[in-house]
Structure formats: structure tokens, C-alpha cells
Amino acid sequence: MGSFARTGASGGIPVYQCNSTEEYHKGKLGSLGWELTVCNTLHPPDTPVRKFLVRSDSYGYLLHDHLKRFFPLEKIEKVIEIGGGYGYLMKDLLDRCGHFKACMLDISPVLLEKQKETLKGYDVSYRLEDAMETEPEVFGQYNLAVLNENLGDFPALVGLDSRVLARDPSTVHDPVIKKVLRFFETYGLDRPAVEHFNLNIGAMEMTEKLCLAGVPHIFIGEHSCEAKAPPALGPYINLMSDGNPRRITLKGHDEYTIKFSYLQKIAGYHGYETVRGPFADYLVPNLTEHLKAVLASRGLYSDNEEAVCHFISDLYEYEYLVLVKK
Numbered sequence: 001m002g003s004f005a006r007t008g009a010s011g012g013i014p015v016y017q018c019n020s021t022e023e024y025h026k027g028k029l030g031s032l033g034w035e036l037t038v039c040n041t042l043h044p045p046d047t048p049v050r051k052f053l054v055r056s057d058s059y060g061y062l063l064h065d066h067l068k069r070f071f072p073l074e075k076i077e078k079v080i081e082i083g084g085g086y087g088y089l090m091k092d093l094l095d096r097c098g099h100f101k102a103c104m105l106d107i108s109p110v111l112l113e114k115q116k117e118t119l120k121g122y123d124v125s126y127r128l129e130d131a132m133e134t135e136p137e138v139f140g141q142y143n144l145a146v147l148n149e150n151l152g153d154f155p156a157l158v159g160l161d162s163r164v165l166a167r168d169p170s171t172v173h174d175p176v177i178k179k180v181l182r183f184f185e186t187y188g189l190d191r192p193a194v195e196h197f198n199l200n201i202g203a204m205e206m207t208e209k210l211c212l213a214g215v216p217h218i219f220i221g222e223h224s225c226e227a228k229a230p231p232a233l234g235p236y237i238n239l240m241s242d243g244n245p246r247r248i249t250l251k252g253h254d255e256y257t258i259k260f261s262y263l264q265k266i267a268g269y270h271g272y273e274t275v276r277g278p279f280a281d282y283l284v285p286n287l288t289e290h291l292k293a294v295l296a297s298r299g300l301y302s303d304n305e306e307a308v309c310h311f312i313s314d315l316y317e318y319e320y321l322v323l324v325k326k
């Protein structure tokens with residue numbers, strides 16, 4: 001699905017635009033260097049942010065220890081990671097679970113090569129493809145699917161006119177609007193109380209596809225548009241999340257924060273138990289007086305402190321969803 005705008009029957013005013021990162025990821029992406037994911041931020045053992053956590057460790061090890069509370073990791077064999085970036089998370093998971101047979105699926109040839117370097121010597125297969133186009137049967141072979149910080153890259157509808165939600169599906173010809181109506185109808189999604197809204201249609205389709213394929217264990221982590229700061233941190237961090245997926249402009253492409261409540265409803269409908277929370281549940285910040293002082297300064301006095309403020313805020317702006325098939 002390339003980026004495009006679709007106008008109403010009367011022409012002129014767009015009913016929605018579609019944001020796609022496909023072209024960027026297939027052809028233009030050279031590295032993730034400028035797009036610092038939480039996982040990559042925590043990767044270097046000497047990164048200054050690790051010491052602000054209760055447990056100073058890598059993202060993958062901390063996530064592994066959280067996941068084992070919900071998933072019987074020792075019994076899980078076949079694992080697929082979609083959009084694995086540099087492969088650091090999978091390397092950590094394989095270090096902890098040497099019995100995993102892993103598959104890395106990625107749309108970016110450059111990143112898939114990088115994953116092959118990181119995961120050299122491990123039992124891993126690779127698929128270069130757009131996960132939106134992967135046949136559901138492929139996913140159905142896996143016991144665990146991991147999607148960390150990538151659903152924001154999947155297609156999003158932007159500036160969708162909320163009046164379309166009142167349309168009778170039998171009178172609608174545009175397949176995208178038909179799909180939107182199907183999602184709202186089938187899953188009983190809350191209707192946004194604004195004239196125009198953004199919709200993570202790709203993330204919703206991906207979640208639905210994994211659920212329909214019957215993958216018994218699924219982990220999703222991404223920037224949320226419904227994040228909340230805990231009361232203790234309210235005075236220090238200011239989260240920009242009003243429930244409408246927000247555009248984040250990055251080098252060469254835009255991504256959108258995720259409306260987790262919709263993904264949770266989709267999974268619930270398909271018979272999954274869901275656990276949802278902020279990344280801070282497993283990347284627990286150590287709220288010392290020193291950290292409070294850094295946060296109170298808003299990182300204005302040094303680049304390092306600015307990075308720490310950004311990181312701590314990310315721990316609450318990013319949410320995760322653990323899905324277990326009942």
C-alpha cells in the first residue's frame with residue numbers, strides 16, 4: 001500500500017490519506033542509527049541510561065525475564081520476529097533460550113543483512129518480505145511472534161473523516177473504507193469523538209492476521225498514543241498522547257503511534273488473554289533523588305541528561321501487549 005490520498009464522492013476534500021513506509025524500508029533505509037529504538041539505546045553495556053534502571057541490563061534480557069511470567073518459554077520452539085532491526089533482541093532471546101528455532105522476517109534488505117551478522121552461529125532462518133503480505137499459514141507455524149517497535153511503521157490512515165463511520169457498508173465502494181467499517185463493526189471499536197482521526201490500519205490487520213493464524217503467544221511493543229505517566233512521575237514527564245495516533249517524523253519517513261486499545265480488542269475477540277502495560281514494567285526506572293533532579297531540569301544542562309529524560313519518558317510512552325491464546 002503506497003502513500004496516497006482518497007477524496008470523497010464529490011471530489012476535492014480528502015476523506016483520508018494513507019501513510020506508507022514500504023518504499024523507504026525496501027529501498028532507502030541505510031541504517032537505524034538516527035532512529036534510536038529503546039532496544040538499541042540499551043544495547044551498549046556502557047550506555048549512560050542503563051544505570052537509571054533498577055536492573056542495569058540489555059533490553060532483550062529484561063524482556064525475556066518479563067515474558068517468562070506469561071509464556072512457557074521452555075516449551076516454545078518456533079519463534080518468528082517481525083521487523084527485528086539489528087537483531088539484538090533475538091540474540092538476547094537465543095542466549096536465554098538456546099532451544100528456540102528462530103525466523104527473522106523483515107521488509108528491509110539492509111536490516112536483514114545486519115541481522116545475519118548479529119545472529120551468526122545461531123539457528124536462524126530469514127525471510128525478506130513485507131509482513132503485510134505474508135500468508136497467514138506462514139505465521140501459523142510459529143508458537144511465538146515478536147513485534148518490537150515496528151507496528152508504527154505499518155500503513156496508517158491519516159485524517160480519516162469520522163463521518164465515514166456512519167456509512168452503510170453496502171453503499172461503500174472504496175475497499176479501504178469497507179475494511180475500516182468491518183473493523184469497527186466486528187470488534188466494536190470505540191468511535192473517535194473528533195471530526196478527523198488517524199487509524200493504524202496496518203497494525204490492526206497484522207494483529208488480526210496473527211490471531212487468525214492462531215499463533216498462541218504474541219508480544220507487541222510500540223510507541224503508544226494512549227500512554228499515561230504514573231502519578232509519581234507526573235510532575236517530571238509530559239506525555240503527548242491524546243488517544244489519536246500521532247505522526248512522528250523521522251529521516252525519510254513518518255510513523256504513527258499505536259492505539260493499543262484497538263489491538264487489545266481485536267485479540268480479545270479472537271480468544272486471547274491480554275496483558276498490557278508500559279515498557280517501565282520490565283525496564284523499571286530507579287527513581288532516585290538524582291534521577292528526579294535530572295528529570296526536573298528537563299535535560300537542559302547536558303546532552304547526556306537530555307538523553308536520560310528522553311529515555312525515561314519513552315519507558316512510559318511505549319506500551320506492550322502480551323497475547324496468550326486461551
Ligand SMILES: C[S@@+](CC[C@H](N)C(=O)[O-])C[C@H]1O[C@@H](n2cnc3c(N)ncnc32)[C@H](O)[C@@H]1O
Pocket residue numbers: 021025032035037038039040082083084085086089105106107108111129130131132147148149150153154
Ligand atoms: C524501528 S525498527 C525496530 C527494530 C527492532 N525491532 C528494535 O526494536 O530495535 C522497525 C523494523 O521493522 C521493519 N519493518 C517495517 N515495516 C515492515 C513490514 N511491513 N514488514 C516487515 N518488517 C517491517 C523494519 O525494516 C525494521 O527492521
